[in-house]
Amino acid sequence: MKLFAREKQELPIADHFKADGSRWSLKEKLLLGLSFDDYRQQLLRNPFNWLILIVFAVGLPIIAQRFLFGLGSVTHASNDYPWGLFLAFGLFGMVPLSASGFMLGTTVELFGRKDFHPIERLALLNGLLGYFFAVVYLQVDLGMPWRLPYPMFVSLGPAAVLFLVAWHVATYLSVQVAEVLPSFFEWLGWLKGKRMIRSMVLGLTVAGIILSTLHQGALGALFTYAPGKLHPLWMSANFQWIHFLTSAVFGGLSMLIVVSTFSKWFLAWRCDHHFLESLDKLTLGLAKGATFAMITYLGIKFIAIAHDKEWVYLFTGWGQYFLLELTIGVFIPMMLFAFAVRNGNARMARVAAFIGVFGVLWNRINTALISFNWHMYQEIPYWKEAVITITIFTLYLVTYRFILYRLPILYEWKGDK
Amino acid sequence: MLSLKTAKAAGDFDHYPDSMGVLVDVNRCVGCRSCEAACNKEQGLPEPEKPFNDYSVFDEGHEGGGHGGVGRRTDETRYTVVNKYEVPEIDHPLYRKSQCNHCLEPACLTSCFVNAYTKTPEGAVIYNPDVCVGCRTCMIACPFYVPAFKYSSAFSPRVMKCIFCYDTRLKEGRPPACVEACPQEAMTFGKRFDLLEIGRKRIRQHPDKYVNHIYGEKEAGGTAWMYLSPVEFGEVGFDVHVPHEPVINFVRDFLSIVPMVLVIWPALFAGFHLLANRKDAQHNHDDIDREGGE
Incomplete structure (x- = not known):
């Protein structure tokens, strides 16, 4: 696609009209303005697509088997x-990494930080897709997905934490669909729909904060x-929800930096100069937010240990593993973020973000799988x-890319808005 | 004054006063597995590979060994299992039967988001497969590792667990099949309240034969099935770290913040919004460039 974008002035599509003044049809928009043969060619040329094909060839039959x-x-x-x-x-891993949607929604719409606008849509999309695929993973895992x-609607158990998760993820998913719809409407050219959503954006954003606070915590x-089943260091009856909420804050911000970095590397043809030029500055802004969240998180982590009187566990093997997780997953990226902000070094912030994303995933896997049944x-x-797991993640990447190629997420629509 | 009283009563649910239970005496069990066979038949479970008089099963573990390092566990083919334990203090092996303990405030029930579980006034914790979604949170929550999942089925999976023979026996006041089948009278069926008395009496009369503890009196907030043992409970496969309060107590902290967030957040963040955009309102279109993060 890079090549085509260089050759033809009117590509990539960012307007309803072609260079000759005629209108792009929906089919042409879907094919990115290429002829069918060109489209197929660019698919086959990309080695990444072959990798995807291999993953699907192995993975889809196994999903069918399940x-x-x-x-x-x-x-x-295992029982x-x-x-x-x-x-x-x-x-548990995808949901915190998708906190970017509500974080940036809040920053731009609620706190009026319009300077974060160029990355807001990417944050919202990242949120939407992350949640959607978390539900896909859930559907694979549920015994009776139907x-x-x-x-x-059928049998309600409102006193259970999972009830809250279910309701909130479902409502929040619809909120996020609504938040991403404006870019879809722009692309489609249906402005009435967009205006309708714009009029309720504040309500949607506040709903997003409430729902996110509660379900991130509820997880x-x-x-x-x-x-009794989790190792005490990963389990705190009083603070567990705050741990998950605060780590989702820097998890979501780090993930946004990671995704924007990939966009810059591999989708530069699709980004407009507005996005590319402001990205370093925005990355540092996000890095600053992540640093604060990480300091807070480390603070509460140790408050929880003090509260539950668990210092003695720190000197066991489990304790060292716990400290390793906090050092690599949180402390190191926190320091890197802080240095990056201080020296205006966006590249360092990106390195920190990659580690930060890994740190959150590692924490969730440690909580749900490694420290679970620690005495067994x-x-x-x-x-x-x-x-x-890998196949569904690949499906997530393919969907992500499909949308980024088309909708005005990384660029601003030039036609009517 | 009155309202305070009712509030307290609601908080300390006193359980069903006349609920039934079973007292299992580890001293008396000889590991004949009659209870396993009776349960299998009563509940219509699949015939096991090894017959019930094959005692080599005591040498089996389930993957990794389970509690105390030995033993089989309940799964989709068996609601109750007996395990063998060699303890240094006693010259013969001890056997311990396990099944659902039918908690007074069951963790499976309180964690279930579709109300698939019910604690009946008779004392059984029963399960409704028609509403179950298969999320398996009950299996996460159960401190005794009892509920199992029918992983082998793609189209009609369900949770598999002992239901105290509720629909066939307990409802009519009869003891469960396993209790009736026991040739050693290792299990006593009765009102939970009376069983505690019986247990205490046995400990008092034979202090040399029992440790001074009834497992299940307080564990997980109290269970309908309770145990007496001649050795420390940890030695015969019991998890002695199970908290002495209902599991739901650990979740209450979070549950209590939910309504507060729901009510306070909208006003709080709408307020932030007004404050943050105050300057915009004052200097209209004055493009203020502010640096930094969140």
């Missing part, structure tokens, strides 16, 4: 570890149902479970 022969055919069917990789990575709406609070044996997921 739905035809049950969870037991693709996992270890001791009822939650495996699908939830540890897909739900009963997904049961907690909403942590789910583990308070297993106070360690469950190592079956390879098919890992393949399914």
Whole structure:
């Protein structure tokens, strides 16, 4: 696509009209303004697409196996570890990394920081896709996925934490759809729809904060149902939800830096100068936010240890692993972020963001899988479970790329808005 | 004054006063597995690979060993299992039966977001497969690792667990199949309140034969099935770290902040919005460039 964009003036599409004044049809917009042959050619030329093809070739049959022969055919069917990789990575990992939507929505719409506008849509899309695929992972993991709406409409158990998660993720998903719709309407050229959403943006944003605070926290609070099963260092009845909420703040910001970095590297043809030129400055802005969240997180982590009187655990093997997680996953990226902000070094902030994303994922996997049943044996997921996890993640990447190629996320629509 | 009283009563749910329970005496169990066979038949579970008189199963572990390093656990083919324990103090092995303990405030029930579980006034914790979504949070929450999942099924999976023979026996006041099948009278069926008395009496009369603790009196906030043991409970496969209060107590902190966030956040953030955009309102179109992050 890079090549085509260089050759033809009118590509990539950022307007309703071609160079000759005629209108792009929807089909042409979907094909990125290329002829069908050109489109196919650029697909085949990209080596990354071959990699995707291989992942799907291996992964999709295994996903089919899961739905035809049950969870037991693709996992270890463990009764001791009822939650495996699908939830540890897909739900507990993806959701905090998708906090970017509500963070940037709040920053721009609520606090009036219009300078973050160029990256706001990317943040919202990152949020939407992250949540959507968290639900996809959940659907793979649920025993009866066809009963997904049961907690909403059929049999309600409102006193359970998961009830809150279900409702909030569902409502927040619709809020995020609404928040991303304006870019879709611009692309489609349906301005009435866009104006309609604009008129309720403040309400949507406030709803986003409420729902995010509660369900990010609730994901942590789910583990308070297993106070004796998690290692005490990863479990705090009083603070678990704050741990999950604060780490989601820097997780979401780091993820946004990561995604914007990938966009800059691989999708430069699609970004407009507005995005590319302000990106370094915005990255540092996000880095600053992430630093504060990380300091807060470390503070609460140690307050929780003091509160539960768990200092003695720090001197065990588990304690060293815990400190390793905090050092690599939080402390090092925090220092890097801080230096980056201080020296105006966006590249360093990007390195920090990659580590920060890894740190949040590592924490969630440690909480849900490694420290879980710490006094028993360690469950190592079956390879098919890992393949399914990777396949769905690839599907996420493909969807992500499909949307970024087309909708005005990384660029501003030149036509009517 | 009155309102304070009712509030307190609601907070300390006193459980069903006449609920039934079973007292298991580890001293008396000889590991004959009659209870396993009876349960299998009563609940219509699949015939196991090894027959119930095959005692080599005691050498099996489930992956990694489970609590105390030995033993099988309940799964989709068995609601109750007996495990063997060699303890140094006693010259013969000890056996311990495990099944759902039917908590007074069950963690599975309180964690379930579709109300698939019910604690009946008779004392059983029963499960409704028709509303279950298969999220398996109950299995995460159960401090005794009891509920199992029918992982083998793609189209009709469900949670599999002991239901105290509720629909076939307990409802009519009869003891569960396993209790009736026991040739050693290792299990006593009765009102939980009376069982505690019986347990205490046995400990008092034979202090040499029992440790001074009834497992299940306080564990997880109290259970309907309770145990007496001649050795420390940890030695015969019990998790002695199970908290002495209902699991839901650990979740209450979070549950209590939910309404506050719901009510306070809208006003708080709408206020922030007004404050943050105050300058814009004052200097209209005055493009103020502010640096920095959040």
